[in-house]
Amino acid sequence: MTLKKRILVAPLNWGLGHATRCIPIIKALIDQQFEPIIASDGVALALLKKEFPDLKSFELPSYHITYPKNGKFFTFNLLKGALKIRRAVKEENRILQTLVETYELDGIISDNRLGVYSKQVPSVYITHQLQVLSGTTTWLSTRLHQKAIKNFDVCRVPDAQGVHNLSGKLGHPSTYAIPTTYIGPLSRFNTTNHNIVYDVMVLLSGPEPQRSLLETKLLAEFKNYNGKVLFVKGLIENKQEVVEEGHITIYNFMTSELLEKALNQSKLIVSRSGYTTIMDLAKLNKHAFFIPTPGQFEQVYLAKRLTEQRLVPSCQQNEFSIEKLKGIESFTGLTNFDAEANYKDLFSLF
Known part of the structure; x- marks a missing residue:
């Protein structure tokens, strides 16, 4: 009997978006005979545990990302919390190394969790933000993010590569040194034949x-x-x-x-x-x-x-x-974006 390869999937807990776009990834892993393991924190972890109650799951340190009531102070608020984020990243990497050894992981998929990588197993980083907008500090936030991405083996962008894309300059910067592949948009949903209610x-x-x-x-x-x-x-x-x-x-x-x-x-x-x-x-x-x-x-x-x-x-x-x-x-709506996610490319290192 061949043992299934164990792949850790770890989305950032920043709203629900990172967690929900990992749902089709986890389903695709199961369909392709991998054994997914979930790791996150807060509402992101709670959501994935509801969606996949039979999968192993682990809690990672929170980045403690919050929004001020006045949106003008968002950048200041984020920079103020940079030290907490750095500590959380260091701690989650420590936990990750333990998980790699304890559960003999065969691969890692991190959706914007900066510390979820290992030099022992293939580590894939998913992001649509190759350029991180932060107002006057965009140059700094982008540089710091790109530096963090270099800890991973590969970077995958959930978008189409050409002009007809969804992320614009976020996922398609004019210059970018890190080898990157576009795997197509990720969605857990499909169109069904239902009457409008x-x-x-x-x-x-x-x-x-x-x-x-x-x-x-x-x-x-x-x-x-x-x-x-x-x-x-x-x-x-x-x-x-x-x-x-x-x-x-x-x-x-x-x-x-x-x-x-x-x-x-x-x-x-x-x-x-x-x-x-x-x-x-x-x-x-x-x-x-x-x-x-x-x-x-x-x-x-x-x-x-x-x-x-x-x-x-x-x-x-x-x-x-x-x-x-x-x-x-x-307005024409979000139509004619029919690119399918390339899971073969996403899982190619495993």
């Missing part, structure tokens, strides 16, 4: 307190909306809760299967402009309206880029109102 689906995600601030604002706004609304808070809790408030159906969270169905049943998606959300909506060819997280330069850039391309309208969080949804038909 909801006029709008609100899909929340991301770190606090900005997630809660947007929840409060959108619940107030959509009380006056003339249509059926599905509202998913993005709170990973022990028990799923569903509340009906007139024309609004509110979930605290949805697992992948239910979320896929709900997205397919929804005409318009209102959400953050996180990269994983963009990949998911592109896979489903959806129309959307984006509200980037205040102060998060990556989301602001992605939303602006898609709006300028006349694909998806967007606005700042404090500017949103129901009136902003008028004229959505003049």
